[in-house]
Amino acid sequence: xxxxxxxNTDAFEAIYRRYSVKLLAIAMxxxxxxxxAEELVQDTFIAFYNSKVSLQKLNTAMAFLYVILKNKxxxxxxxNILQQKYQNLLKHTFSEADDxxxxxxxxxxxxNLLYTEIQKLPEQxxxxxxxxxxxSMTNKEVAASLSISENTVEQHMRKALRLLRVAxxxxxxxxxxxxxxxxxxxxxxxxx
Numbered sequence: 001x002x003x004x005x006x007x008n009t010d011a012f013e014a015i016y017r018r019y020s021v022k023l024l025a026i027a028m029x030x031x032x033x034x035x036x037a038e039e040l041v042q043d044t045f046i047a048f049y050n051s052k053v054s055l056q057k058l059n060t061a062m063a064f065l066y067v068i069l070k071n072k073x074x075x076x077x078x079x080n081i082l083q084q085k086y087q088n089l090l091k092h093t094f095s096e097a098d099d100x101x102x103x104x105x106x107x108x109x110x111x112n113l114l115y116t117e118i119q120k121l122p123e124q125x126x127x128x129x130x131x132x133x134x135x136s137m138t139n140k141e142v143a144a145s146l147s148i149s150e151n152t153v154e155q156h157m158r159k160a161l162r163l164l165r166v167a168x169x170x171x172x173x174x175x176x177x178x179x180x181x182x183x184x185x186x187x188x189x190x191x192x
Contacts, residue, residue, distance in 0.1 A: 001061055005052060015061050016045055021071050022062070030073050038074065045070040117167040121160055128156035 009138055027037035047060070047068050073147035118126060124146075131142045132153075139153045146153075 004146065012049065015048075019062055019065050020045070020084045023065055025067070026069060031076070032107075036076075040069060040072045043072055113168070114164070117164050118160075120164060120167070125160050125163075128153055129160040132157060 001011075001015070003016060023041045023044060024037055027040045028034060031037050031040065046063055048065055076155065118129060121129060127146065128142055131137045132139075137145070139150045139157075142148075142153045143150045
């Protein structure tokens with residue numbers, strides 16, 4: 001140690017040869033990865049070499065090398081844990097975003113399908129359907145606006161829903177009709 005601290009490079013090589021195998025065994029035991037263990041030992045000796053000035057009163061190198069290696073291994077484990085947490089966060093975040101994006105795309109596709117199928121309805125049936133759904137008019141209001149009976153409005157709505165159900169079944173989509181407050185509503189529930 002004293003020779004190396006005085007500038008003898010052969011002394012540092014002797015320290016390296018003497019302790020590198022022991023340090024490699026310790027690093028291998030902790031990491032189970034030979035190339036990583038070799039890298040840690042190399043970094044340990046670099047840190048040891050760079051701390052030459054602060055080692056004035058040190059007589060044995062192994063204890064100091066062991067502490068450096070232990071700190072390098074702990075730093076590695078901390079980085080790995082932090083990286084794993086970050087990857088899990090990203091995976092969770094992107095998974096949620098993917099789910100939301102997928103749901104949004106699916107919803108838009110269903111909306112487009114619904115719009116297309118509504119356009120295919122017979123004219124009077126389509127007009128009644130749009131007034132009931134888009135303008136939220138009651139059967140009575142639709143009947144008065146189109147000069148038809150409320151019974152005819154109900155028949156057009158039943159026909160529209162039946163035709164839409166048939167169209168959606170062809171596209172493997174389930175359309176559910178629900179009666180709410182005396183008026184029939186529909187929801188696209190899910191892909192079959």
